[in-house]
Amino acid sequence: MGRKAGSLYINSKKFGTIQKPCMQEMISFLNCLSLNKNDDGKCMRLKERLSACVDAQSGKSRKPWGSINYHLQRLSRGRK
Numbered sequence: 001m002g003r004k005a006g007s008l009y010i011n012s013k014k015f016g017t018i019q020k021p022c023m024q025e026m027i028s029f030l031n032c033l034s035l036n037k038n039d040d041g042k043c044m045r046l047k048e049r050l051s052a053c054v055d056a057q058s059g060k061s062r063k064p065w066g067s068i069n070y071h072l073q074r075l076s077r078g079r080k
Contacts, residue, residue, distance in 0.1 A: 022053040
């Protein structure tokens, strides 16, 4: 299940500034858990903030026109 040799492909993970929208909230929550010996009762405010961030992100859908690799594959099919 790999890619064919010679096909066009762009690794989108190497584009540098990939946004990680809830990373700060998650780090804060995990730090709080580690300081309080995994007692999430003391970290409820941070847990709610992380949940709100994740819920806000789930409403955003992917771009309807597909990924860049999808379009590269379409172009290479027409080229043959």
